[in-house]
Amino acid sequence: MAKRVDVAVIGAGPAGLAAAIAAREQGAENVLIIERAEQLGGLLPQCIHNGFGLVYFEQDMTGPEYEKAFMDRAVDMGVETQLETMVIDLDEKREITAVSRKHGYMKFRPGAVVLAMGCRERSRGAVGIPGTRPAGVLTAGTCQRFVNIEGYMPGSRYVVLGSGDIGMIMARRLTLEGAKVEAVVEIMPWPGGLIRNEVQCLHDFGIPLLLEHTVSFIHGEERVEGVTVCRVDAQRQPMQGTERLIPCDCLLISAGLIPENELSRRAGVALDPVTGGPVVDQDRQTSVPGIFAGGNVVQVHDLVDWVSREAEVAGRSAAVFADKGRAKRTAGIKVVPGKNVRYVVPQLISGAGDVTLHMRVKEPGLSARLDVGGVLKKKFRSVRPSEMIVLDLEGEALRKSGIKGELVVDCDTKGSG
Amino acid sequence: MAPRETVVCIGCPLGCRVTVLRDRKGNIAGLKGADCRQGEKYVLKELENPVRTLTATVRTGDEGFPLLPVRTSRPVPKALLAPIMQETVKVKVRPPVRTGDVIAKNVSKSRADLIATADWPGPRGEG
Ligand SMILES: Cc1cc2nc3c(=O)[nH]c(=O)nc-3n(C[C@H](O)[C@H](O)[C@H](O)COP(=O)(O)OP(=O)(O)OC[C@H]3O[C@@H](n4cnc5c(N)ncnc54)[C@H](O)[C@@H]3O)c2cc1C
Ligand code: SF4
Numbered sequence: 001m002a003k004r005v006d007v008a009v010i011g012a013g014p015a016g017l018a019a020a021i022a023a024r025e026q027g028a029e030n031v032l033i034i035e036r037a038e039q040l041g042g043l044l045p046q047c048i049h050n051g052f053g054l055v056y057f058e059q060d061m062t063g064p065e066y067e068k069a070f071m072d073r074a075v076d077m078g079v080e081t082q083l084e085t086m087v088i089d090l091d092e093k094r095e096i097t098a099v100s101r102k103h104g105y106m107k108f109r110p111g112a113v114v115l116a117m118g119c120r121e122r123s124r125g126a127v128g129i130p131g132t133r134p135a136g137v138l139t140a141g142t143c144q145r146f147v148n149i150e151g152y153m154p155g156s157r158y159v160v161l162g163s164g165d166i167g168m169i170m171a172r173r174l175t176l177e178g179a180k181v182e183a184v185v186e187i188m189p190w191p192g193g194l195i196r197n198e199v200q201c202l203h204d205f206g207i208p209l210l211l212e213h214t215v216s217f218i219h220g221e222e223r224v225e226g227v228t229v230c231r232v233d234a235q236r237q238p239m240q241g242t243e244r245l246i247p248c249d250c251l252l253i254s255a256g257l258i259p260e261n262e263l264s265r266r267a268g269v270a271l272d273p274v275t276g277g278p279v280v281d282q283d284r285q286t287s288v289p290g291i292f293a294g295g296n297v298v299q300v301h302d303l304v305d306w307v308s309r310e311a312e313v314a315g316r317s318a319a320v321f322a323d324k325g326r327a328k329r330t331a332g333i334k335v336v337p338g339k340n341v342r343y344v345v346p347q348l349i350s351g352a353g354d355v356t357l358h359m360r361v362k363e364p365g366l367s368a369r370l371d372v373g374g375v376l377k378k379k380f381r382s383v384r385p386s387e388m389i390v391l392d393l394e395g396e397a398l399r400k401s402g403i404k405g406e407l408v409v410d411c412d413t414k415g416s417g
Numbered sequence: 418m419a420p421r422e423t424v425v426c427i428g429c430p431l432g433c434r435v436t437v438l439r440d441r442k443g444n445i446a447g448l449k450g451a452d453c454r455q456g457e458k459y460v461l462k463e464l465e466n467p468v469r470t471l472t473a474t475v476r477t478g479d480e481g482f483p484l485l486p487v488r489t490s491r492p493v494p495k496a497l498l499a500p501i502m503q504e505t506v507k508v509k510v511r512p513p514v515r516t517g518d519v520i521a522k523n524v525s526k527s528r529a530d531l532i533a534t535a536d537w538p539g540p541r542g543e544g
């Protein structure tokens with residue numbers, strides 16, 4: 001590939017598509033998306049359920065519908081895509097190395113790069129459950145692909161480990177397809193996903209949610225025959241004497257997502273140990289000049305709408321960088337998670353210009369009072385780790401406050417939610 | 418004793434568990450546990466006629482694109498979810514299909530249609 005690329009986007013999920021569109025809108029001429037799969041859309045084609053677009057389009061859309069809106073837009077805007085192409089290396093000078101069956105091995109250096117590789121699921125290995133290694137243990141996302149895209153059912157009687165959104169959504173989907181879901185097992189005292197999904201996926205179908213429980217053993221030689229489920233104590237350790245066997249032929253693991261940052265690491269991008277994604281500034285620039293990031297690669301989002309919004313910022317900034325050879329420096333103030341705040345993105349802000357802060361709390365609580373360094377205060381009836389909090393901070397208020405160095409975000413709550 | 422009926426409100430992340438009190442005739446006598454009026458309204462609506470948008474897939478017979486995702490054109494009563502699922506098994510689709518096309522009309526007499534949520538230009542399988 002000898003031709004010029006202004007902005008190269010790695011990954012064609014909702015983040016990549018939104019970033020590419022925004023880069024074109026900002027004036028970048030040659031915008032290229034590189035995607036390893038054989039189709040655009042990332043995770044969306046397999047998320048056939050509704051619940052997408054409520055914020056962005058103020059409409060209740062399914063994953064494929066939401067995806068189509070962006071795909072049509074990208075085509076209209078003249079975004080180029082290269083499918084079935086895997087980026088295998090990226091360096092600190094923004095040199096991309098990619099391989100594809102059709103084009104072979106290629107190296108090129110775009111004006112700017114947007115990382116939009118999304119995330120991957122924690123697997124059985126990452127969770128660490130003892131027992132045999134039979135067929136029938138798979139992640140909820142893999143199961144979703146089998147059932148919604150490829151058209152076959154991996155089992156007939158399921159236990160789901162982890163109450164993340166994907167796990168709960170699959171519990172409903174499998175039930176509608178005629179399978180029996182015995183239980184969703186969650187180690188924490190609260191569900192891992194959105195309440196909306198707990199109600200519409202579990203309560204609607206009478207699927208039990210076992211909080212403060214875990215799977216302590218997988219039974220079966222060739223095929224899963226059952227799992228041992230037990231209570232956990234305050235240290236999340238299995239409690240003896242509480243074990244019970246649930247017969248099943250499939251164990252779905254829905255134990256969280258990890259941002260996909262192999263490439264970021266190779267490029268020397270600084271990562272935030274809490275989010276698992278790059279440390280980014282207000283413009284979604286990483287620690288490596290000219291490399292930007294958006295979507296689940298930065299932080300695991302609950303709603304795809306925020307993925308699109310975040311990626312648009314990254315795409316716009318990348319176009320500016322490709323044009324000028326540098327970004328406006330925005331990294332003056334460090335945003336620091338304070339009381340009951342697990343993380344805040346972006347981690348660095350300029351102190352000027354409006355900025356949207358994304359954050360998650362550590363523990364659920366009632367009558368929450370969020371305090372952004374005294375510049376912005378907001379009350380919430382309740383907060384939960386599963387629901388991302390999104391706050392718009394006005395540049396004018398920030399500038400007036402004269403804050404320098406650090407901006408601490410605290411979340412005081414009364415009682416637990 | 419009748420099982421205690423509870424409805425979880427999804428109006429905000431609080432997720433109040435609302436207990437429904439009924440009189441001897443089974444009429445709703447009151448609600449306990451909702452933290453706000455909005456939530457009470459939601460719970461009453463849920464009790465009266467809970468509706469949901471059903472999303473599913475139908476078979477295409479195309480090796481490269483075996484399933485076409487579909488949804489109901491509007492939310493349908495919860496009791497109709499299972500019958501509509503049974504109907505999707507029998508649905509036959511012919512290409513080309515565009516997002517929004519009606520795949521089956523008035524499924525299970527719900528007054529909702531099944532509509533495609535993705536495009537299917539035609540066989541992508543071998544040959
Ligand atoms: C199963 C599931 C269900 C969800 N349900 C909902 C919901 O109901 N409502 C809602 O609003 N949100 C939902 N979400 C959240 C939302 O869909 C995700 O947050 C969103 O898909 C993330 O977008 P993304 O573009 O960052 O990542 P992805 O969609 O994962 O896209 C990343 C893309 O990058 C590609 N890629 C990665 N590495 C490389 C490489 N080296 N070279 C080339 N390509 C590469 C991948 O193939 C992939 O296509 C759900 C998420 C999951 C996992
Ligand atoms: S009743 Fe009110 S406070 Fe409680 S969950 Fe519903 S909307 Fe929130």
